[in-house]
Amino acid sequence: MNHAKRKPYHKIPGTRVFDSEMANKGYHLNQFAMSLLKPENREKFKADEAAYISEWPMSAEQKQAVCDRDYNKMLSLGGNIYFISKIFTTDGLSFQHAAAMMCGMTPDDYKKMMVNGGRSPEGNILSAAELYGDVT
Amino acid sequence: MARITAGVSTSHVPAIGASIDLGKTTEDYWQPLFAGYEYSKKWIQQNLPDVVVLVYNDHGTAFDMNMIPIFAIGCAAEFQPADEGWGPRPVPIVKGHQAMAAHIADNLIQDDFDITIVRKMDVDHGLTVPLSLMFGQPTQWPCLVIPLAVNVVLYPVPSGNRCYQLGKALRCAIESFDADLNVQVWGTGGMSHQLQGERVGLINQAFDRQFLDDLIADPETVAQIPLLRYINEAGSEGIEMVMWLVMRGALDDKVEVKHRFYHVPASNTAVGHLILENPGAL
Numbered sequence: 001m002n003h004a005k006r007k008p009y010h011k012i013p014g015t016r017v018f019d020s021e022m023a024n025k026g027y028h029l030n031q032f033a034m035s036l037l038k039p040e041n042r043e044k045f046k047a048d049e050a051a052y053i054s055e056w057p058m059s060a061e062q063k064q065a066v067c068d069r070d071y072n073k074m075l076s077l078g079g080n081i082y083f084i085s086k087i088f089t090t091d092g093l094s095f096q097h098a099a100a101m102m103c104g105m106t107p108d109d110y111k112k113m114m115v116n117g118g119r120s121p122e123g124n125i126l127s128a129a130e131l132y133g134d135v136t
Numbered sequence: 137m138a139r140i141t142a143g144v145s146t147s148h149v150p151a152i153g154a155s156i157d158l159g160k161t162t163e164d165y166w167q168p169l170f171a172g173y174e175y176s177k178k179w180i181q182q183n184l185p186d187v188v189v190l191v192y193n194d195h196g197t198a199f200d201m202n203m204i205p206i207f208a209i210g211c212a213a214e215f216q217p218a219d220e221g222w223g224p225r226p227v228p229i230v231k232g233h234q235a236m237a238a239h240i241a242d243n244l245i246q247d248d249f250d251i252t253i254v255r256k257m258d259v260d261h262g263l264t265v266p267l268s269l270m271f272g273q274p275t276q277w278p279c280l281v282i283p284l285a286v287n288v289v290l291y292p293v294p295s296g297n298r299c300y301q302l303g304k305a306l307r308c309a310i311e312s313f314d315a316d317l318n319v320q321v322w323g324t325g326g327m328s329h330q331l332q333g334e335r336v337g338l339i340n341q342a343f344d345r346q347f348l349d350d351l352i353a354d355p356e357t358v359a360q361i362p363l364l365r366y367i368n369e370a371g372s373e374g375i376e377m378v379m380w381l382v383m384r385g386a387l388d389d390k391v392e393v394k395h396r397f398y399h400v401p402a403s404n405t406a407v408g409h410l411i412l413e414n415p416g417a418l
Binding site (some may be wrong): 008009012013014015016017018019020023026027030031033034036037038039042071072075080081082083085086089090094095096099102103104110113114115117118119120121124125126131132 | 150151165195196197200201202219220221222223289290291292328330331332333334335336337338339340341342343364367368369372373400401403404406
């Protein structure tokens with residue numbers, strides 16, 4: 001049994017799997033984002049973002065990623081998408097809009113891609129050999 | 137004794153809830169999706185359950201990062217629709233069946249499923265969107281609902297087989313509840329979708345259609361799909377499909393397919409929907 005050391009999901013392109021290691025790293029970032037579920041906290045955040053963020057013991061890098069609304073960076077720093085979604089919801093943006101930001105498309109182009117069947121699996125998923133083998 | 141008459145599975149995309157709440161269901165974008173639920177709304181009125189055990193996941197709403205139960209059952213008398221950042225959905229309060237929920241919890245634990253018992257829990261779109269899709273916009277939900285939350289947010293999530301076996305244990309628990317009740321088990325979430333990273337928007341129709349075929353006819357094989365395969369082929373959030381296996385495990389090996397629907401997209405997601413009846417139970 002050697003489950004813990006094997007994390008082949010790191011090889012899947014354009015994807016960050018939120019596991020316990022990421023949860024440790026992102027705890028304060030996610031709890032900060034979670035706090036925005038409360039209307040009074042959303043108001044405080046909108047009134048003075050820097051002051052609100054400074055109340056949370058996040059790393060400087062995490063704080064910067066929040067300020068920059070760099071969602072891929074937040075994900076890399078332990079953010080969970082369902083938690084950090086509270087940030088773009090507070091900004092009044094839809095999930096589709098945030099999705100477009102994450103893949104560097106315009107919201108219109110992204111919406112069109114989805115209406116046309118979504119991002120194709122072709123070239124975007126790994127073969128079993130790539131996933132389970134020693135191919136890196 | 138209580139009996140399980142049918143299983144329902146459906147995606148639970150939040151934008152579907154918003155579309156219903158804002159009266160947009162007849163717009164060009166949404167009409168084809170809601171057309172797929174017309175049959176379902178009629179079917180459920182003719183087959184009204186007394187209780188739905190609704191398998192869903194919380195999306196960072198009731199459970200924050202301080203506590204993440206892997207399986208949890210709602211044992212309260214009622215559950216409030218949650219504020220997910222834009223105010224609670226304008227839907228009725230969800231009423232539970234406390235005696236049956238407690239009986240299920242007792243039996244699952246004795247069957248080696250150490251389920252977390254939750255007394256206070258707001259329910260998010262994962263639970264309320266399926267209710268809206270099946271029941272429309274009533275002033276109160278026409279049945280009681282027992283929420284059964286599965287962790288699909290923190291990896292590793294329970295395996296497909298674990299969920300399938302939970303469904304079987306759930307069936308034993310329900311069928312030993314001493315009351316003449318018509319019970320349905322609903323499995324929600326999926327189908328293929330990825331909500332994060334540069335690969336956001338991934339949809340895999342071939343995977344989804346195979347999953348629907350096999351879930352109906354060969355669930356034992358579906359139960360063996362490894363978690364990694366869901367993430368790789370159906371997207372990081374496509375892993376929610378393991379929750380459909382709880383529903384399937386609670387049904388007969390051979391089921392009658394009353395309805396099958398598949399549509400791309402709702403927002404970022406492929407929508408799938410099944411109504412399966414237990415032929416012997418009616």
